[in-house]
Amino acid sequence: MTARLPIDDLCQELLARQADWETLMSVRVIGDAFAPGTIAAAVWAGREYAETLDAVAEPFSPGDHQSGSG
Numbered sequence: 152m153t154a155r156l157p158i159d160d161l162c163q164e165l166l167a168r169q170a171d172w173e174t175l176m177s178v179r180v181i182g183d184a185f186a187p188g189t190i191a192a193a194v195w196a197g198r199e200y201a202e203t204l205d206a207v208a209e210p211f212s213p214g215d216h217q218s219g220s221g
Contacts, residue, residue: 155187 162180182188182196 157184157186159184 157180159180162178162184165175165178179200181200182193185196
């Protein structure tokens with residue numbers, strides 16, 4: 152069994168290099184990188200991301216995450 156901790160190293164590395172971005176407009180953490188869960192939750196996160204791909208992302212704060220299936 153593994154720890155159920157998010158691994159968002161890639162996001163953090165990209166954000167640290169934001170000054171170097173030329174065509175990248177934003178970075179968003181989804182799925183297990185945001186909060187490890189079930190396969191169904193990962194699929195839902197991917198679908199939700201795809202549906203909102205062109206939307207302007209709101210700034211994230213840790214208190215924004217809500218758990219549960221809605």
